[in-house]
Amino acid sequence: MTFLEMLYFIIPSAIFYATPLIFTAIGGVFSERSGVVNIGLEGLMIVGAFVGIYVNLEYAATFGAATIWVAMLAAVIGGGIFSLLHAVASISFRADQTVSGVAINLLGLAVPLFLVKLIYDKGQTDMITQTISRFNIPYLEDIPFFGPLLFQNVYSTSILAFAVAFGAWFIIYKTPFGLRLRAVGEHPMAADTMGVNVNKMRYIAVVISGALGGLGGAVYAQSITNDFSHATIAGQGFMALAAMIFGKWHPIGALGAALFFGLAQTLSITGDQIPYVQDIPSVFLQILPYVLTIFALAGFIGKANAPKASGQPYIKGKR
Amino acid sequence: MSNRVINILVPIVSIIIGLIVGAIVMLVSGYDPVQGYLALWTGIFGDSYSIGNTIRQITPYILAGLAVAFAFRTGLFNIGVEGQLIIGWLAAAWVGYAFELPKIIHLPLALLAAAVAGAFWAFIAGFLKAKFKVHEVIATIMLNYTALYIANAVIKSLSDGGFKTERIQETASLRSPFLRELTDNSSLHYGIIVALIMVAVMWFILEKTPRGYELKAVGFNQHAAEYAGMSVNKNIILAMTISGMFAGLAGAMEALGTFQNAAIQAGFTGIGFDGIAVALLGANTPLGVIFGATLFGSLKYGALNMPNAAGIPEEIVSIIIALIIFFVASGYIIRVGLQKLSKKKEGQ
Numbered sequence: 001m002t003f004l005e006m007l008y009f010i011i012p013s014a015i016f017y018a019t020p021l022i023f024t025a026i027g028g029v030f031s032e033r034s035g036v037v038n039i040g041l042e043g044l045m046i047v048g049a050f051v052g053i054y055v056n057l058e059y060a061a062t063f064g065a066a067t068i069w070v071a072m073l074a075a076v077i078g079g080g081i082f083s084l085l086h087a088v089a090s091i092s093f094r095a096d097q098t099v100s101g102v103a104i105n106l107l108g109l110a111v112p113l114f115l116v117k118l119i120y121d122k123g124q125t126d127m128i129t130q131t132i133s134r135f136n137i138p139y140l141e142d143i144p145f146f147g148p149l150l151f152q153n154v155y156s157t158s159i160l161a162f163a164v165a166f167g168a169w170f171i172i173y174k175t176p177f178g179l180r181l182r183a184v185g186e187h188p189m190a191a192d193t194m195g196v197n198v199n200k201m202r203y204i205a206v207v208i209s210g211a212l213g214g215l216g217g218a219v220y221a222q223s224i225t226n227d228f229s230h231a232t233i234a235g236q237g238f239m240a241l242a243a244m245i246f247g248k249w250h251p252i253g254a255l256g257a258a259l260f261f262g263l264a265q266t267l268s269i270t271g272d273q274i275p276y277v278q279d280i281p282s283v284f285l286q287i288l289p290y291v292l293t294i295f296a297l298a299g300f301i302g303k304a305n306a307p308k309a310s311g312q313p314y315i316k317g318k319r
Numbered sequence: 320m321s322n323r324v325i326n327i328l329v330p331i332v333s334i335i336i337g338l339i340v341g342a343i344v345m346l347v348s349g350y351d352p353v354q355g356y357l358a359l360w361t362g363i364f365g366d367s368y369s370i371g372n373t374i375r376q377i378t379p380y381i382l383a384g385l386a387v388a389f390a391f392r393t394g395l396f397n398i399g400v401e402g403q404l405i406i407g408w409l410a411a412a413w414v415g416y417a418f419e420l421p422k423i424i425h426l427p428l429a430l431l432a433a434a435v436a437g438a439f440w441a442f443i444a445g446f447l448k449a450k451f452k453v454h455e456v457i458a459t460i461m462l463n464y465t466a467l468y469i470a471n472a473v474i475k476s477l478s479d480g481g482f483k484t485e486r487i488q489e490t491a492s493l494r495s496p497f498l499r500e501l502t503d504n505s506s507l508h509y510g511i512i513v514a515l516i517m518v519a520v521m522w523f524i525l526e527k528t529p530r531g532y533e534l535k536a537v538g539f540n541q542h543a544a545e546y547a548g549m550s551v552n553k554n555i556i557l558a559m560t561i562s563g564m565f566a567g568l569a570g571a572m573e574a575l576g577t578f579q580n581a582a583i584q585a586g587f588t589g590i591g592f593d594g595i596a597v598a599l600l601g602a603n604t605p606l607g608v609i610f611g612a613t614l615f616g617s618l619k620y621g622a623l624n625m626p627n628a629a630g631i632p633e634e635i636v637s638i639i640i641a642l643i644i645f646f647v648a649s650g651y652i653i654r655v656g657l658q659k660l661s662k663k664k665e666g667q
Contacts, residue, residue, distance in 0.1 A: 039398075039460065085645065093649035098396055098456055102595050103644040110637035117632035118348050234586050235464055245457060283472035290461035297458065298451035306454070 006274055008148050010266060015150075015158050017269075018262025020045070020220035022161040024240035025247065025254040026168045027212030032249055033172060034205030035185035035309040039101035040086050042237025043108020044079050044213030045220065050112035051078035052218025053228040054119070056128040067130040072157075072218045079214015080207045082108065087206040091199050094313040105237075113230055124229030132157055132223040157219045161255075164212070168251035181205060185307035188314040198314045216240065239265075242293040249307060261289040329653050330600045333646035334614070341639040345631060354629040359636070362624025363617045369624075371502025374511055375577060377616030379404075381514040382569035383594025384601060384608040385521050386562045390455075391603045392525060393558035394538030399444055399459025400566040401591025402466030403437040405584070407567025409470045410436035411574035412581035413477070415487030425490040430513065430571050437567015438560045440466060445559025449552035455559065463587070471583045483582035493576040508576035515609075517565060522605040524561065534558050566591065593619070596644045615640055 024041050031038040055071040063070050086104050089095040116125060132155055140151040172178035183191040184201045192198050217233055225232045243261055247253030268285035271277040342352035363373050383400050390397035397403075411433035418425060444462060447453040477484050493508040501507075525531040536544040537554040545551050569590060574581055597615055601607025622636035646653065 037456075039456070089645055089649050093652040095645070095648035095651070098398065099595065099599060099644060099648040102398070102592055103641045103648065106592065106596075106637060106641035106644065110634045110641055114344075114348075114632050114634040114638060117634065231585055238460055238464065241457075242461060281472065283468050286468040287465045290464045294447065294453065294458055294461050297453040298447055 009270075010263070010274065011149050012153060013266040013270065014259060014263035016155060016223070016262070017265040018259045019155065019158045019161045019223070020216040020236060021240045021243050021258035021261055022165055022216075022255055023219060024213045024216030024237060025243040025258050026164055026251055027209035027216070028241055028244035029168060029172070029247075029249055029251050029254050030181070030205045030212070031209035032244065032310055033185045033307055034181050034202045035188060035307055035312065035314070036087070036090055036202050036206050037097040037101065037311045038083075038086065038206065038209050039098060039238075039241060040083070040104025040108065041209070041213050041241050042233065042235070043101075043105035044083055044210050045217035045237040045240070046108045046112055046233045047082045048075035048079045048214030048217025049221035049225075049232050050115065050217075050228050051075040051214065053125055053128060053221050053232075054115075056130055056222060057125060060128065060130045063130075065130065065133075068132050068222055071222060072215055075214040075218030076211045077214075079217070080211040083206050083210020083213070084203075086210070087203050090313065091202045091206070094315070097311055097313075109230070112228065116228060125227050127227050128222060130222075131226060132219070155223060157223065161219075165251050165255035172251060182307070184314075185309055188309050188312075192314070192316065202314075213237070213240075239289055242289050245306075246289075246293045246296045248296075248305075264288045325654055325657055326602065328657055329650045330602070330647055332653050332657070333600075333643050333650075336646050337639045337643035340642050341635060344638060345635060350631045351629065355625060355631045355635065358625045358628035358631070359618070359621045361628060362621030365624070366503065367501070368503040368505045369620075371498070371505025371507035373617050373620045375505065375507045376620040377612050378508075378510040378514045378576070379569040379572045379590050380593060380597055380612035380616040380619075381511075381608060382517060382565050382572065383590050384597030384612050385517055385605070386565035386569065386591075387594045387598035388601060388603040388605070388608050389521055389525075389565060390558060390562040391598055392538055393534040393554070393562075394541070395445075395448075395555065395558055395562070396456050397441065397444075397459055397559065397562045397566070398456050398595065399441065399462050399466075399591070400562075400569070400594045401587045401589075402459065402463035403440045403563045403566035404570040404573075404588065404591050405466045405470045406440045407433035407437035407570030408574045409473060409570070409581045410567070411491075411571040412484050412487060415491035415575055416485040416580075418491075419488065420490060422490040425488065426493070426575070429487070429491040429575055430568065433567040433571030433574065434564045435567070437570060438564040441559045441563020441566065442556065445556040448559070449555045463591075467584060467587065470581070474581055474583050484580045486579050487575060491575055492579060493572070494579070506577055508572075510572040510576040513568065514572070517568060518605045518609060521565070521608075525605075530557075566594075569594075593640065596640055596647075599644060599647045 246257035597611035600611035
């Protein structure tokens with residue numbers, strides 16, 4: 001394998017694995033920017049993966065090639081609704097946000113598995129028939145080097161992921177809504193004084209994180225596993241959490257971190273076909289995202305600081 | 320209603336609501352909740368075999384619950400019990416099969432190895448928090464996956480590409496023919512005694528030693544503790560390490576008692592996360608942990624009887640457990656409800 005062939009193989013594959021992480025990590029950015037810690041991303045992804053596969057299996061005949069988009073839309077709604085549990089517990093009921101996140105993760109796994117057994121009477125679903133397809137982007141695919149690297153055999157969902165990341169950046173940093181969102185996460189009392197409805201902002205942010213987490217799960221299930229079982233989502237939600245932190249709570253940072261973790265995942269899975277990489281034990285590539293995140297937090301790779309008010313319920317009138 | 324009564328009522332109300340919602344879920348799904356809960360009950364207490372296995376299931380839950388509770392009491396959230404447990408499991412299994420020693424040395428050595436390994440894994444998170452201000456929740460989540468992949472790689476290389484280590488020596492085993500016969504060949508083992516001793520150890524450390532007083536003080540108010548001359552950083556590291564010791568021992572229960580080896584895991588065991596539920600329900604006290612572990616351990620094991628006896632997926636119990644965590648965590652709202660209720664009664 002020449003070096004160029006290697007790149008043409010690794011880079012598209014890295015983007016492929018990164019796509020679900022990007023959606024979920026951006027979701028995490030919204031929630032945490034508003035001051036609500038969301039370690040329930042894993043559970044939200046599982047719910048999204050289940051909803052996506054269920055809709056895909058049941059309605060493939062009705063919608064044909066559009067099925068994957070209908071399934072993803074359903075997962076967005078499903079994830080959003082499911083995240084309301086986290087919102088109600090941690091915003092209105094003042095629950096410990098980490099504990100509530102743990103409960104979301106447990107519930108997010110248990111409910112879909114229960115439903116799979118209820119609906120299909122077995123532990124895992126059949127394989128879906130409609131999967132996310134690839135296409136070449138006209139004109140751009142003809143660019144030498146970059147064409148085959150980035151614009152041939154592209155997944156439509158990958159393009160959407162980049163769009164969501166840049167869109168999130170625009171919303172969070174360039175709109176009044178984004179300003180309020182960040183204010184609520186940094187200093188809720190000041191925001192409240194200025195007339196921002198703290199709890200409403202937080203509800204919106206958590207539901208956005210649920211919607212994007214669900215989308216990430218549906219994309220993962222419909223492009224990588226193609227069915228749903230207890231092991232469909234195994235740690236991708238936590239990896240997205242890591243990407244969000246490694247990306248320093250910034251949408252573009254999270255995008256970059258997710259791409260990098262996608263690369264690590266690709267190398268750990270396909271590494272034995274690639275010269276040099278095959279000499280590295282895959283365990284190092286598997287633990288790389290998590291170890292790097294710890295380093296980032298420890299300040300070895302630039303200091304990563306969480307939003308100030310993250311993790312604290314806002315109680316009016318309490319100083 | 321006094322605060323004390325409300326503190327006890329919150330978990331009980333949570334359990335009751337959890338069970339009621341579970342029943343509603345079964346009803347809506349077309350299952351018979353009465354049949355379901357009967358199957359659950361028989362799965363737990365049906366015969367001596369079930370009781371034996373239920374106690375076996377409770378054993379690691381007690382230790383995982385202690386790990387979480389101890390950290391909570393000292394102001395830390397150890398969500399990394401899962402990873403510490405896996406490392407402890409591996410260490411106990413390795414010491415268990417690689418050495419040939421008399422039982423009186425071998426068994427304690429294997430337990431010690433698990434405790435030290437788990438403690439070391441948690442120490443990393445404590446050190447990172449004390450030295451670099453890394454939040455322990457994130458650090459331990461990351462260390463969970465690191466532990467899982469490292470343990471899997473080590474098991475693979477120890478077994479020359481296989482998926483599990485050799486079986487541990489008889490001299491390191493917690494199993495006993497006596498307990499087996501007593502419970503109709505269940506996999507009950509002496510680990511429950513280790514777990515109960517550790518409950519006493521936690522109580523002793525926290526309530527009867529100056530060090531425990533310091534640990535709790537740091538948990539209550541770091542600044543006050545520092546002002547009083549206590550080293551906050553040292554106590555954070557120590558608290559995490561002790562918490563990890565309990566978690567490592569939970570791993571030893573699996574290695575030396577239940578499974579007699581360490582095998583490659585596709586995902587987490589779930590014991591560590593359920594330990595959070597156990598600690599929460601037990602209000603982070605040693606006795607409360609026994610109560611929480613008994614409830615969740617019984618539910619988890621009894622659930623296995625539900626598909627056969629009532630045709631209900633066992634996941635219903637995981638749903639109930641998750642709901643109970645939600646309700647305990649949302650204790651604020653239950654408190655408000657209880658207070659309103661008692662005021663109404665007084666008014667009449």
